[in-house]
Amino acid sequence: MKPYLQYLVILLDDTSVAYCHADNPLKERNLMPIETLKKAILFGMKQNLMIQYVYPEYELPAEYNEVIESIDNLKIGRDVKVTNEVPTAVDCDNIVLRIKIKDLIAKQYDIAALLPSVKRMNICLTDIETFKDEQIAEYKKALNTLSTVIVNLYKEQKHPQLNILTDRLTLKEMHNCEAGIGNITIAPNGKFYLCPAFYYDEKTGVSNKMNHKTKDASRSVGDLENGLCIPNKQLLELDHAPLCRNCDAYHCNRCIWLNQKLTWDNNTPSHQQCVIAHLERNAARDISAKLSKAGYNLPEIKEINYIDPFDVKEEW
Amino acid sequence: MVKNMEKKKVGQVTLDEKNEIQTLFERKNGLAELSKILTADNADLYEKLVKDMGETSTKFQNWWNRMADKYKWESAKNGNWEINFDTCEIFLVCGTECNCNK
Amino acid sequence: MIIQDLNDSWQAGTAKNITFIVTKDCQLACKYCYLVGKNETERMTWETAKAAIDYILDHEEDRNFKQESVVFDFIGGEPFLEIDLIDKICDYIKSEMFRRNHHWFNSYRFNFSTNGINYDSEKVQKFIEKNRTHLSIGITIDGTKRKHDLNRVYKGSEKGSYDDVVRNIPLWTKQFPEAGTKVTISSADLPYICESVLHLYDLGIKQVNINCVFEDVWKEGDDQLFEEQLMELADKIIDGGKYEENACSFFSENMGKPLDCKLQNNNWCGAGRMLAVDAAGNFYPCTRFAQYSLRDKEAWIIGNTKDGIDENKLRPFLTLDRCTQSTEECKDCEVAEGCAWCQGENYDAAKTHTVFERATAICKMHKARVRANNYYWNKLYRKLELEGKREEFEQNKPTNKTDIC
Known part of the structure; x- marks a missing residue:
């Protein structure tokens, strides 16, 4: 089914926790006014959206809690723990580990050791843009380390989820971030953004390249008063992404913020994003083969001879 | 006797054969124009140029000899063969006092 | 046997186009010109041109430069305002391609789009003579005097340029029929x-x-x-x-x-399959993405002569x-x-x-x-x-x- 808007991400504060690729550079508190919060919730209710609150580290004023609980929700930074360090142990089912590539490689065994204790771990690489082809072998090795643990756990009928490896095992079509299509973010200023990273760019004055004279940084795609207005929305959709629509790295985040940052076009992934996603996809293929031998019935993941679809685009 | 610059198709070469002579033709022109700016002061490059001009001219002529031998094209006194690089066609072109249409 | 080249359309669509934006200046200020940022200051230096050529020829094996043939385009502004630089660039390209045994030595052209005003100058004519078999030159003339002079007027005045262009047309059509x-x-x-x-x-x-x-x-x-x-x-x-x-x-x-x-x-x-370089040594997917061609958007710079090409910035063009x-x-x-x-x-x-x-x-x-x-x-x-x-x-x-x- 074609993705449709299902989630409303509410950044409760400028210092709300970063939970994806982009770091949050905002250091000063700027709590969403409670009236704005109410309007955001009302928007979500009317649009039938699942609410995901993104919390700052500090405790919110008491009056916010009643408003927050006026609708079913998920609390990122509370229910879902977000960490920028590899913990020695985990005390929750669902954890987001934000980590640099070199740290993931260096701490692959520490991360692997956590897998038996979690239901789901989302590994979020925070410096994809720095990935070099020379790191391919190291990243493959790290994935192999994690894969070995996963295969052993599955053989014991334990099924932890690790986004970069196990998501691909069962997917039959693209399941990406879908910012602007499946979810939309509202910031403390009452404006909509495709995702929090676009809000951070606006707040820090990163030019949107739309006017060389003004160097305007605005990124909002609507506000609570006037509703959503996403220009060129079609370019966020899979069928308008020539590289992605033929790709089968179904678990890839296909991060449009990274696309915009690295290739300057929302619908075009960078070499780095494609390579990393394909190394993970191929590692998932190895896991799938091993699990099939162990009796699991998983969809086939084909053998391919490329790690960047750009290299074979003429064949499409 | 025919008028000046009569032109008559006398054959055709393969694409590979055309590519071979086109490359040599381009190189010959390139060397000729390079020779206008290179002087003996630049000894190494000048020597390389002189050597290449000789080799390319030989290869160029060899191609025509080889093709003429292979395809047995019609020829004429005072006539020249031409190739159309777009179509691979070979033409016999006659200047004055030519008997190519006879 | 004397052999003639009957080929008049050269490697259409298969050659790499490399454009040198040698100057952003022009004698004219055509009313329809898309070059909104023309100026007299951004002139390419020899050092920048050489760095660009060296970069391009150094990367013969890269996928961006593997095409069998190459067309070096020279545009402005008015390119022939920089005929001395162009002459030096072309000489360097020829000798470097030969010295390096570069495959483009067997298949290259120099291409010019000019307003034709100084086409008959001694320097331009000498350049043409020197590079005759590798040249293609287009002079822009818009038609009748009233049509041409409607738009193609001199900078700083409303004087039309027709008379100064049309006098060069016979020479041009003789040299490039x-x-x-x-x-x-x-x-x-x-x-x-x-x-x-x-x-x-x-x-x-x-x-x-x-x-x-x-x-x-x-x-x-x-x-x-x-x-x-x-x-x-x-x-x-x-x-x-x-x-x-x-x-x-x-x-x-x-x-x-x-x-x-x-x-x-x-x-x-063909944007993205071409490469343009400007006076600052910046690379673009086509000259139309340089700042002087853009009304609003920021220039789409894909690299420069020092750091090379950022392949990521080309990916949208090559998947279009x-x-x-x-x-x-x-x-x-x-x-x-x-x-x-x-x-x-x-x-x-x-x-x-x-x-x-x-x-x-x-x-x-x-x-x-x-x-x-x-x-x-x-x-x-x-x-x-x-x-x-x-x-x-x-x-x-x-x-x-x-x-x-």
Whole structure:
């Protein structure tokens, strides 16, 4: 089914926790006014959206809690723990580990050791843009380390989820971030953004390249008063992404913020994003083969001879 | 006797054969124009140029000899063969006092 | 045996185009010029040019430079304002390609688009003589004096440049008999299309590459006027028998049919497959992405002579296809074939930072062109059939070169 808007991400504060690729550079508190919060919730209710609150580290004023609980929700930074360090142990089912590539490689065994204790771990690489082809072998090795643990756990009928490896095992079509299509973010200023990273760019004055004279940084795609207005929305959709629509790295985040940052076009992934996603996809293929031998019935993941679809685009 | 610059198709070469002579033709022109700016002061490059001009001219002529031998094209006194690089066609072109249409 | 090259269209579409923006200055200030940021200060230095050449030739094996042939384009502003630099650049390119045994030594051209004003200068003529077999030069002349001088005026005055250009046309057509001129049509030019094309034929220019500007300049009724002009031109060309030796790119047999999104999905434009370098040593996917060509958007710089090319910045261009960037109306259009676009104008006019949004300002003009084009070919072929000359014409007809920018 074609993705449709299902989630409303509410950044409760400028210092709300970063939970994806982009770091949050905002250091000063700027709590969403409670009236704005109410309007955001009302928007979500009317649009039938699942609410995901993104919390700052500090405790919110008491009056916010009643408003927050006026609708079913998920609390990122509370229910879902977000960490920028590899913990020695985990005390929750669902954890987001934000980590640099070199740290993931260096701490692959520490991360692997956590897998038996979690239901789901989302590994979020925070410096994809720095990935070099020379790191391919190291990243493959790290994935192999994690894969070995996963295969052993599955053989014991334990099924932890690790986004970069196990998501691909069962997917039959693209399941990406879908910012602007499946979810939309509202910031403390009452404006909509495709995702929090676009809000951070606006707040820090990163030019949107739309006017060389003004160097305007605005990124909002609507506000609570006037509703959503996403220009060129079609370019966020899979069928308008020539590289992605033929790709089968179904678990890839296909991060449009990274696309915009690295290739300057929302619908075009960078070499780095494609390579990393394909190394993970191929590692998932190895896991799938091993699990099939162990009796699991998983969809086939084909053998391919490329790690960047750009290299074979003429064949499409 | 025919008028000046009569032109008559006398054959055709393969694409590979055309590519071979086109490359040599381009190189010959390139060397000729390079020779206008290179002087003996630049000894190494000048020597390389002189050597290449000789080799390319030989290869160029060899191609025509080889093709003429292979395809047995019609020829004429005072006539020249031409190739159309777009179509691979070979033409016999006659200047004055030519008997190519006879 | 003396061998002649009968080839007049050179490696069309298969060569790498490398553009040196040698100056952003020009003697003229043409009213329709898309170069909004022309200036007298940004002139390429020899050091920058050399660094660019060295970078390009150093990367012979890179996928960006593996094409069998190369065309080095020189544009401005007016490129021949920098003839000394150009001469030095071309000499260096030739000797370096030879010294390095670079594969492009066997297949290269130097290409110029000039306003023609100093075409007959001693320096330019000496340069032509020196590089004759590897040159292609197009002089831009817009047609009759009144049409040409309407737009192509001197900087700082309203004086037209026609007289200074037309005096060089005989020399140019003698040196480049097969060369074509490039004519640009904006709204104010529409009444003069017919007389201008015929005038250019009379000047001995056999190939007239003419196109409407892609910018959003078209007024109510322009399409009707355009169609009327093209119909009149069609009649004059056919009735006057000018179709035998001359070509006008407005009339093409490959135009006006619907296109399939799977089988006919190629991008129109070569941006990204080309490379442009400017005075600062910055690289662009095409000259239209340099800042001086853009009204609003920031320049799309894909690298520079020091750091090389950032391949990520080229990926959108190299994955562009027709339908992904087209509106639903364009995809469903029954006369889509032959409708052109400029990737740079698409980018500049887009609502977001993208090259995937096709500007459609030219839509009604294309449709008018298709109607006149259909008329032209129906009338011409009927005439030829009645005269029993159709087959002969088909075998020998002059062709339009695919010069679209």
